Amino acid sequence: MTAFSSRVSSSRCPDYQSSHLTRAVENCLTALEPLPFSRGARVLLKPNCLSATHGPDLPVNTRGEVIEAVGQYLQNHYQASLVIADSGGMGSYGKTKRAYALMGLERAASRLKAELINLEEIGLIEIVNPQGKICSRFKATALLDQIDVIINLPKLKTHILTGLTGAVKNFLGLLPGSLKRDIHVIAPNGPLMAQALVDIWGGIKAKVPRILNLMDGVVALEGAGPTRGQARAVGRLMASTDPVALDVAASTIMGFNPAKIPSIVLGAEAGLGTADPSGIELLGDAGWPELPVPGFKHPFTRTREWAEAIIPAWLIGKAFDWLYEAKPRVRPENCRECGLCVQACPAQALSLSEGGLHLKQKLCIECYCCLEHCPSQGLWVPRGLREKILGD
Ligand code: SF4
Numbered sequence: 001m002t003a004f005s006s007r008v009s010s011s012r013c014p015d016y017q018s019s020h021l022t023r024a025v026e027n028c029l030t031a032l033e034p035l036p037f038s039r040g041a042r043v044l045l046k047p048n049c050l051s052a053t054h055g056p057d058l059p060v061n062t063r064g065e066v067i068e069a070v071g072q073y074l075q076n077h078y079q080a081s082l083v084i085a086d087s088g089g090m091g092s093y094g095k096t097k098r099a100y101a102l103m104g105l106e107r108a109a110s111r112l113k114a115e116l117i118n119l120e121e122i123g124l125i126e127i128v129n130p131q132g133k134i135c136s137r138f139k140a141t142a143l144l145d146q147i148d149v150i151i152n153l154p155k156l157k158t159h160i161l162t163g164l165t166g167a168v169k170n171f172l173g174l175l176p177g178s179l180k181r182d183i184h185v186i187a188p189n190g191p192l193m194a195q196a197l198v199d200i201w202g203g204i205k206a207k208v209p210r211i212l213n214l215m216d217g218v219v220a221l222e223g224a225g226p227t228r229g230q231a232r233a234v235g236r237l238m239a240s241t242d243p244v245a246l247d248v249a250a251s252t253i254m255g256f257n258p259a260k261i262p263s264i265v266l267g268a269e270a271g272l273g274t275a276d277p278s279g280i281e282l283l284g285d286a287g288w289p290e291l292p293v294p295g296f297k298h299p300f301t302r303t304r305e306w307a308e309a310i311i312p313a314w315l316i317g318k319a320f321d322w323l324y325e326a327k328p329r330v331r332p333e334n335c336r337e338c339g340l341c342v343q344a345c346p347a348q349a350l351s352l353s354e355g356g357l358h359l360k361q362k363l364c365i366e367c368y369c370c371l372e373h374c375p376s377q378g379l380w381v382p383r384g385l386r387e388k389i390l391g392d
């Protein structure tokens with residue numbers, strides 16, 4: 001008999017109707033019972049509240065209806081005292097409240113009689129993760145000192161920098177305001193960002209060990225996520241106490257090889273979760289072969305990273321650098337000069353002047369935070385030689 005290290009439960013959920021969500025949440029959470037906390041616990045519901053620009057038409061943020069259904073389960077079964085809190089993404093500084101309104105969080109909090117806290121408005125504490133390779137010491141929300149349990153509620157989405165936006169990545173929202181920008185500066189590419197995310201999650205787990213993750217995959221985001229992709233009906237909720245294992249299931253849905261997703265590999269290497277599907281017990285109405293959604297669109301490949309994995313960097317040289325660099329370009333006809341990308345850029349590579357939006361190529365670290373936050377496709381990234389020479 002196989003000894004499983006982690007469990008992931010999943011349940012079909014065709015839409016965001018309350019009765020469907022209630023049943024799917026029940027299916028996912030009862031399969032994992034007993035949950036890792038006691039009655040009356042003070043529970044943080046932590047959604048993905050990335051964008052203050054997109055409403056439910058583009059599945060960028062966790063839906064308020066999912067948060068409400070999870071909160072109801074926790075109140076019914078654990079008499080939990082609920083706090084809903086997050087902070088907006090880098091292009092949404094100071095706009096977390098607007099994101100809450102777009103997500104329906106005010107309504108969910110009122111129905112659940114939960115506290116709704118904007119993490120931009122409260123203090124910070126220092127978190128230490130002695131095992132951290134990039135972030136062994138960082139600041140995060142002081143709310144972590146005041147709760148017993150975290151229910152991490154990510155959205156099923158692709159991500160142009162890290163492959164997928166999964167359960168591990170969602171903890172980044174516990175670092176409000178410019179703290180996220182600081183992480184992008186010290187971790188300017190996909191693999192480094194994945195290490196930083198694992199370090200951050202490891203530190204948060206040491207502070208609040210009781211963590212449960214439930215992913216909103218009813219309508220996912222495919223293509224150039226986390227904010228520029230397209231909606232894709234997947235019709236599934238999934239849950240696990242192990243965010244690495246949950247991300248393995250999420251990447252399987254999206255057609256990624258989990259062994260190629262850095263946050264999964266590094267999370268398992270840090271001893272924080274299970275990356276090997278054979279060590280994960282999948283509970284619920286689907287087995288591993290039923291999970292993949294055919295033709296799920298991936299973000300453009302960061303070709304240079306893949307090339308560097310097989311060719312020594314010293315052989316690549318300047319020509320190769322030019323060929324595979326993937327710095328954004330401005331699409332002036334789409335740019336509304338709103339400044340969101342300037343605000344989001346951690347490297348101060350973008351500026352607005354009378355001549356419009358300007359990118360200082362030398363400063364750009366290819367993190368794509370600007371693309372994440374542009375509401376009007378005012379930036380684009382050339383894919384390959386043809387687009388690099390001929391343009392968009
Ligand atoms: S210009 Fe865009 S891709 Fe370049 S560093 Fe700034 S946010 Fe990142």
Ligand code: SF4
Pocket residue numbers: 334335336337338339340341342357373374375376377378379
């Ligand atoms: S590129 Fe997009 S985010 Fe940047 S100023 Fe133009 S419209 Fe705004």
